[in-house]
Amino acid sequence: MLAELLEPDAILLHYPAQDAEDVVRQLSQKLFAKGYVHESFADAALHREAELPTGLVLDGKVNAAIPHTDVDHVIRPAVALATLSKPVIFRHMIDPTEEVPVQIVFLLALDQPKSQVAMLQEVASILQDAVIIERMMEADSVSDIIALLQR
Amino acid sequence: MSKPKVILVACGTAIATSTVVAKGIEEAMRDRGINVTTRQCKAAEIRSRLSGVDLVVSTTPVPDDLGVPVIQTLAFLTGIGKEDVLNQIEQLLRED
Numbered sequence: 001m002l003a004e005l006l007e008p009d010a011i012l013l014h015y016p017a018q019d020a021e022d023v024v025r026q027l028s029q030k031l032f033a034k035g036y037v038h039e040s041f042a043d044a045a046l047h048r049e050a051e052l053p054t055g056l057v058l059d060g061k062v063n064a065a066i067p068h069t070d071v072d073h074v075i076r077p078a079v080a081l082a083t084l085s086k087p088v089i090f091r092h093m094i095d096p097t098e099e100v101p102v103q104i105v106f107l108l109a110l111d112q113p114k115s116q117v118a119m120l121q122e123v124a125s126i127l128q129d130a131v132i133i134e135r136m137m138e139a140d141s142v143s144d145i146i147a148l149l150q151r
Numbered sequence: 152m153s154k155p156k157v158i159l160v161a162c163g164t165a166i167a168t169s170t171v172v173a174k175g176i177e178e179a180m181r182d183r184g185i186n187v188t189t190r191q192c193k194a195a196e197i198r199s200r201l202s203g204v205d206l207v208v209s210t211t212p213v214p215d216d217l218g219v220p221v222i223q224t225l226a227f228l229t230g231i232g233k234e235d236v237l238n239q240i241e242q243l244l245r246e247d
Contacts, residue, residue: 048163048164052194054168057225057229057231058231059229059230066167068167069164070164070166071166093210093211093225094210094211094224095212108167110164116170117171117174120167120168120170121171121174123171124228124230127228127230128228128230
């Protein structure tokens, strides 16, 4: 399910992001270029990130963020992914005053409430699996990532 | 079967993390023999959605004066402390 929604042209590996905004904009631009989201998606996702952040502290070496925004900015559902060469700061989902150094980002473009349940559950199960996250961090090609997700 | 307990699950957009949390709670409580029904809403809508709600579970900051028990947790996303949170939910639902 995730493997189907993950857009191969919207995967950045070992991306040297300047900051959280940089990675959200890069991934949004890639989804926009492929016709998944409106141009407004990046600003909307960043606005939401400022108000209600999506940084998650995981049970392994790296932490994650799952930026997303309202359905109005989405044309059809997709997921974009970035692994970062060094962490950037997102804010903690429950305690926005807390800084979370994030090194893997799943940008979610969801087009209707409750529609992509299986995909969301798969994202959550990956976030809970430190071994898969570590392998994704080491992946050097899009096909490595797809292979990991299809296991 | 007794009337289902109503759990209001809140997140920022009501489409992503609350979906994962709602599914996780439904499955876990079914396994524990507790009849629950979940509703999803945006954190900003919580106050207007409290009617008939037994418990609020949120992945974003929510006020602590809602008049119903509130659990803020990321355990359904990260897995960290999930068993503890499920126990806490079960206990709260069995109490009233």
